Amino acid sequence: MSPxxxxxxxxxxxxDNGAFxxxxxxxxxxxxxxxxxxxxxxxxxxxVMRERERLMSASYITPPCGVGFGxxxxxxxxxxxxxxxxxxxxxxxxxxxxxKEYNFDNSRMSxxxxxxxxxxxxxxxxxxxxxxxxxxxxxxxxxxxxxxEKMNVPGLTRMQVASHLQNCRNxxxxxxxxxxxxxxxxxxxxxxxxxxxxxRRFGSMPRLKKEKSEDRAYDHGPRSEMESKAxxxxxANQPMYNSMRNEAFHPHPELLH
DNA sequence: TACGGAATAT
DNA sequence: GATATTCCGT
Numbered sequence: 001m002s003p004x005x006x007x008x009x010x011x012x013x014x015x016d017n018g019a020f021x022x023x024x025x026x027x028x029x030x031x032x033x034x035x036x037x038x039x040x041x042x043x044x045x046x047x048v049m050r051e052r053e054r055l056m057s058a059s060y061i062t063p064p065c066g067v068g069f070g071x072x073x074x075x076x077x078x079x080x081x082x083x084x085x086x087x088x089x090x091x092x093x094x095x096x097x098x099x100k101e102y103n104f105d106n107s108r109m110s111x112x113x114x115x116x117x118x119x120x121x122x123x124x125x126x127x128x129x130x131x132x133x134x135x136x137x138x139x140x141x142x143x144x145x146x147x148x149e150k151m152n153v154p155g156l157t158r159m160q161v162a163s164h165l166q167n168c169r170n171x172x173x174x175x176x177x178x179x180x181x182x183x184x185x186x187x188x189x190x191x192x193x194x195x196x197x198x199x200r201r202f203g204s205m206p207r208l209k210k211e212k213s214e215d216r217a218y219d220h221g222p223r224s225e226m227e228s229k230a231x232x233x234x235x236a237n238q239p240m241y242n243s244m245r246n247e248a249f250h251p252h253p254e255l256l257h
Numbered sequence: 258t259a260c261g262g263a264a265t266a267t
Numbered sequence: 268g269a270t271a272t273t274c275c276g277t
């Protein structure tokens with residue numbers, strides 16, 4: 001605000017509309033010190049609130065500030081400690097707007113906002129845990145819930161395991177180290193299996209939805225009578241069915257990272 | 258209702 | 268591109 005257009009009524013109006021401070025230029029040092037104190041205090045407050053939210057969300061993901069992770073409720077549960085966990089700033093601060101929770105008074109504070117869960121980074125160590133779990137499970141139990149239980153990682157969710165399992169089955173996952181060394185490489189097109197039919201790893205349930213004809217890389221051709229029957233009777237949901245149906249059900253060491 | 262998996266969103 | 272979320276099936 002320059003000395004010429006300084007207007008007391010405008011100052012009142014500005015404060016009413018949420019301004020923290022209204023002052024005449026040039027600003028004196030006292031005023032500036034006051035301003036900076038306010039900024040510092042607000043910043044600290046925001047940090048505290050964010051940290052509180054982070055703990056409330058019971059996620060074990062390490063925030064950008066680099067605090068380690070552990071089981072909040074059981075500090076001694078250090079069965080697995082992610083030493084390299086991190087997430088992107090965008091993810092940490094990302095907020096998703098939820099329309100149905102939009103509130104009547106239209107103020108910013110009351111708009112329903114839901115945080116998208118912070119991204120888990122599947123480090124080599126975490127992935128090893130995942131693979132270990134799968135190897136322990138063996139016949140008939142390679143499902144996200146079982147894997148999650150075997151992994152015993154505080155804060156990790158079944159959804160996250162399911163998502164990772166999906167990527168691993170489709171060979172869409174590379175460790176962060178690998179990604180770093182060959183940033184452009186496509187995990188799907190990396191040599192080994194060549195033109196031969198790919199094996200699906202860790203078993204799979206029969207595909208239930210109609211699929212496009214060109215996208216049958218993992219399929220075993222048209223659904224057999226056995227498969228249709230299995231789906232009808234619910235047998236398809238029984239883990240054992242997978243080993244009957246899928247030759248790649250047992251994870252082969254060669255297929256593992 | 259809880260879960261799995263594919264598809265889709267972020 | 269990696270991961271979370273949604274959708275739809277059992």
